[in-house]
Amino acid sequence: MIETLLFSMNAVLPLVVLVFIGYMMRYKGIFTDEFIKIANRFCFRFCFFSTLFISVYNIESFNPVYRDIAVFTVCSILILILAGVLYAVFFVKDPRQKGVMAQAFYRSNYAIIGISLVSNLCGESGLAVAAIVLASTIPLFNISAVIVLTVFLRENGERVSFSSVILKILTNPLIDGIAVAFVCQFIRPYLGGWTLKNGEICFVYRTIESLAKITTPLSLIILGGQFKFSSVRHLLPKISVAVLFRLVIAPAFGLSAAHFFFPHFATAEYAALIPLFGSPVAVASAIMANQMHNDGELATQILVWSTLLSGVTIFIIIAILKMLGIF
Helix, strand or coil: CHHHHHHHHHHHHHHHHHHHHHHHHHHCCCCCHHHHHHHHHHHHHHHHHHHHHHHHHCCCCCCHHHHHHHHHHHHHHHHHHHHHHHHHHHHCCCHHHHHHHHHHCCCECHHHHHHHHHHHHHHHHHHHHHHHHHHHHHHHHHHHHHHHHHHCCEECCEECCHHHHHHHHHCCHHHHHHHHHHHHHHHHHHCCCCCCCCCCCHHHHHHHHHHHHHHHHHHHHHHHHHCCHHHHHHHHHHHHHHHHHHHHHHHHHHHHHHHHHCCCCCHHHHHHHHHHHHCCECHHHHHHHHHCCCCHHHHHHHHHHHHHHHHHHHHHHHHHHHHCCCC
């Protein structure tokens, strides 16, 4: 039990500490508003593109054996997206907050902590499953995020058009990173073993990989620099709903559905599903909210508080599954 607690703490606390460093840098006056704005844009346009490209490009194969986990992942996330949109439509008045609340219901921080969590829970045996979940969710997360962060807003007093939404999807750096990686995956079998890693222009891969490596620390430090404790009180009801759904309701729904509909799922599958449903809100959600003229302050608060509290909830989830004999 102590090892499980320590693992959960080690998975989440590095994120919390980086956010705190960013907050202190802003508090001490080292970070200025202009620096935060420029660094935010840099992360969104270059770092997240690189992270998603590397994540998808490094998937070695898409084995048909993993069909069930992919189907379940997509279907369950679609249900959570629907729940988030319905809540935003009926219970959120501010158009700039509707998309932020909707994506908090379904968009977990899988790309950053999912693989490490799976590796610690069941070792190498779970990494292939985690890669399939990653490939299934990243496009869905980011395409749906562009849509929900766009459709509720108005441009020049009029509702955003369908063509405008499509354009923002096609020009979104996160979507582009996934698309380029899938194109590379598609043509890889026809290149006679040549890859970006070992080819004559491997410097391209290494450059993208270097940008991917700084994505998590830099984005979290920047988000910490945007965090303002004084704003919590008037946003507390929305933060509470978002954090409750992300850390409690979503994992209860997802893991229960997995047990009911796919009773043959074993340790590796559950290890991959815990971070999908139970990890805090994705770092990219706050970056995108800021860049797409939504309520970035609310998005940042949800990210920080879901990250702060996720260590406790992830520990409880793992402990329950261990008592049930899954781990």
